[in-house]
Amino acid sequence: MKLILFVLLALELSAFDTATAxxxxxxxxxxxxxxxxxxxYTSNYEYKVVIANAPNLSLSSEIESADIILVDSFEEVPKNSENLLLFTTSHVVYTSNKNAVGAFYWYRGHIKIEFSKAxxxxxxxSLPKSFDKYIKDGE
Known part of the structure; x- marks a missing residue:
């Protein structure tokens, strides 16, 4: 019985997270x-599901035709990414890869959004004023 409740709760939380994300x-x-x-464009299956559920976002199967490249790990970062618009869901990738302009990730149970001004x-x-609190001066 506890296992069934756990599975149902996990499925409900997963659906909430997908919709929110x-x-x-x-x-x-x-x-x-x-x-x-x-x-x-993303090669990550979980984020393909998230993007597919977004009302005004479309998935691309090719990097070249995408407006934004979404990555979750170093392995997902395309070669020669300096000319691409890279966004990540990993704070480590964001701080280490200078081609990532921003990140959306979880930190201690809270959603964090960061952009590098440089x-x-x-x-x-140029982001709207509503994003000013997410823009950091450091590179």
């Missing part, structure tokens, strides 16, 4: 690329 990515990616439908300027991205 979809909305967050939708808002972030539209702030970064102000167009009606933002095309996202990296945004380098990519000529």
């Amino acid at each position: 979809s909305k967050i990515f939708d808002k972030i990616f539209h702030a970064m690329v102000p167009k009606e439908n933002v095309i996202v 990296r945004l300027q380098n990519k000529k991205i």
